[in-house]
Structure formats: C-alpha cells, structure tokens
Amino acid sequence: MALWLSISKLSVEGRERDGRMMSDYMCDMTDVMSTQGQFPGAGGESERTRRLRSLGLNEPTADEAFDRFAHLAASITRAPIAMVNFINDERQMFRGLYIPPTSAESTAEIGASWADRGIAFDLPTREMPLSHGFCPHVVAQRSPLALDDILAYPRFAGNPVVDELGVRAYLGAPLVDDTNTVIGTVCVLDREPRQWGRERLRDIQHLAEALLSEIRLRDNLLAQQQEMFAAFDGSPFPIMLTDGPGQEIRYANAQHADTFGAPTAYGSVGMAYPQLGAAGLDRAVAEAYHTGRTTVLNDVRIQSVRPDAQRIQQIFSFTCTPLRSARTGQVNGVVTVGMDVTAQSRTEEELGTLAALLVDRLQQNGAGRPGLGGGETGPLLPG
DSSP states (O other): OTTSOOGGGGSGGGHHHHHHHHHHHHHHOOOGGGOTTTSOGGGOOOHHHHHHHHHTOOSOOOOHHHHHHHHHHHHHHTOSEEEEEEEOSSEEEEEEEEOOOOSHHHHHHHOSSTTOSOOOOOOOSSEEETTSSSHHHHHHHTSOEEESOGGGOHHHHTOHHHHHHOOOEEEEEEEEOTTSOEEEEEEEEESSOOOOHHHHHHHHHHHHHHHHHHHHHHHHHHHHHHHHHHHHTTOSSOEEEEETTTTEEEEEOHHHHHHHOSOSSSSBHHHHOHHHHHTTHHHHHHHHHHHOSOEEEEEEEEEOOOTTSOOOEEEEEEEEEEEEOTTTOOEEEEEEEEEEOSSSOOOHHHHHHHHHHHHHHHHHTTTTSTTTTSSOOOOBOOO
C-alpha cells in the first residue's frame, strides 16, 4: 500500500514508482468514510469516541498544551500549519492548532523564516466535518500519510480543503493510545507543494509518539479520579460535582441518584433536577463558583422520588464548596454535599468539614487540573 508510505519508499529514486502505485491503490480503495465500524455515527458510538470522552478530549475546545505541541510540530517539520486533531464519530476536533502570525509586528519578531509566509488560512472554528481533509484516512488506515502535492493524486485533489483552504501538501501520523485505539493525528500542512522526505516523515512519527506521553498522563490522572469517585459512591451522603460557570454536572454518586433520581437531562443543576433548581440550589452553586466562597442552602424540601417508598417530603441541607485548580488556584468547579436533616439536625460546621475534606481529596487527585475537570470529560453519572 504505497499510499501509506514507509520511510524506505521515500527515496528520491523510488518517488516516481511510488506515485504510480499510490494512484492505482487509491482508485480501488473503498471510501474510508463509509468503512463499517470506523465512523459508525448514528449506528452506534465507536471505541474511539468512548476513549476520547473518557480522556476529556471529545470537544473542539482549545488546549494550551496541545497548541504548544502544534507549534513544535510546525517548527520541527518546517511547515507553516500544524494540528493536533482528535476524531470522533461525527467530526474532527483541533485541540491543538498553529497558524503563523501575519501581522507586520509579528513578522518583525519572527524574522524571515519558515513561519514568515503570510499564510491566509481561514479556519473559523476548531472543528471540521469528517469529509474534509486527510486525517480521517490516517485514522482509518492506522498509518502515516505523506502527500507532496495533493493535486497529483486524483483521489485527493477534489477534497474540500484543497479549494476552500488552499491546502496543497499534507503530512500526518496516527495517535495510537495504550489501548491500541487510534484517537486522532498529529499533522502538518502547506499551501505549496513540497517534498517531505524520509526525515520529515520520521519527525512526524516521533512527534506522535511524544504526544502520547501527555495523553498517558491525563489517562492516569483520570484513572485516579475514577477510583476516587468509586469511593464516593459508598458515601451515605449525596455528592455532586459541577463544572464551569454553566454548572454542568460531571459526577453524581450513587446516593445522589438514589435520593434525587436520575437527571432529566445532562446539563446544569436546574435542568437536570427541577426540584433542586426550584429550591435555589443552582443559585447556591453559582454563588460558590463566582465568589470562591462556600455557600450553604438550608431547609430544602424535596418530595421523595424513591419508587418503593411513600411520597414523603424530605428536608435537606446543602453545602457548595468551590473546587480550585491545584496549578492556577482558579475556581473551575463546585462540590455539593447534601445531608438529610428530616429526622435529625446536623450543624453547618459538620457539613462544611465534610465538604472541605472532599474538595481536598479531589484537588490532590488532579480533578482541578485544567483540561481534566474544566473541559468536557463527559458525564460521570451512575449507569
């Protein structure tokens, strides 16, 4: 399969032969966008999407660490555009992106170099359909792809990025994680044809391997969080973790689900639990997030949702404690602990102490790290 070029095939004397083989192979190749099991979309969520969700990489939001890595990729390969691209069943997500600055001031700082090209690369968002570009091919085939001049290959020449973004050369390598799942690519682009050569192919493969160290670290931290959440599931108190200014629920323990039921929708407290929202819990969570101070909501009366119990009214007290990033100190979430005070009275001091212990444990285990608890790790609700 000459399309997925090996290093040995990138020799100058073999380039013409490789071009003929690549063309022949691509004419017979089944469209990777419709390959069963690769991008199932509505047919069912793939293992790749599940992995991206568990790693907190399933949204097209910018990530500073990946942006820096994209800049490094551009510098090493001498390419003007670079991306760290994660691909789920529906879209491509550029968590890392480097496009050279074009202003006169930036040009003066950089000087005449590979980055001083005046590239006008219009990419308004950090996402792209699966039909655009060449990274989905790399993911589907699990192999690097080097295109020196895209227009030389009819199979690729009609790709939308050629006309819409002016892409003429592409070099990408797959990101294969520790579960042997291809979750995305590291790639570089140019708007001019260029000979990548064996050295650049080797560079992009080494970069993909290096990036997996960052992903492995995130995976380990998330595994620690999962162990911590499993311990929380044994708590007799309802515990809920919300994320960001939108108060999106990221975790609720088993006692929380047993007491208040399954959420009616993933999202904010008020949306997921109308009873709690009507009682003012969403406002208490928002106050804790925006002020950075613990808030307490007492005398919350909730109608029991347990199907095997009488429809009695229960009285709860909630303590909402800000969760801060261990690195920056910025508030990026709130831990909410509820206590049933229907039959007995618990002091606010006791509840606050419990909440403080939970927050300390969360922060020690990395839940406050940007990109893990402040992005889109996906709901961690029971079931």
